[in-house]
Amino acid sequence: MKIGEKLLKLLSKKYEPEQMLDRRFERYDISFKTDSEGNPILLFIGERGVDGNIRGERFVRVLVRDRDGKLLKDHWDAKGKT
Numbered sequence: 286m287k288i289g290e291k292l293l294k295l296l297s298k299k300y301e302p303e304q305m306l307d308r309r310f311e312r313y314d315i316s317f318k319t320d321s322e323g324n325p326i327l328l329f330i331g332e333r334g335v336d337g338n339i340r341g342e343r344f345v346r347v348l349v350r351d352r353d354g355k356l357l358k359d360h361w362d363a364k365g366k367t
Contacts, residue, residue: 344362
């Protein structure tokens with residue numbers, strides 16, 4: 286699975302710091318965890334089961350900054366099925 290442009294737009298926004306947020310995106314359930322700055326860094330996408338966990342795919346965001354805080358790398362890595 287690949288993250289589409291619409292979902293990337295949603296994930297590029299800032300949210301509450303250090304929270305796990307649950308949303309519905311088109312036909313998928315998504316949950317994402319934010320870092321201390323409010324950037325989504327961990328994404329689960331798929332179908333939510335009765336236990337509340339998502340069965341689907343897991344993605345991890347790579348954010349690399351230089352010493353001045355300038356963003357050098359920003360991409361999502363697929364980590365497999367959940």
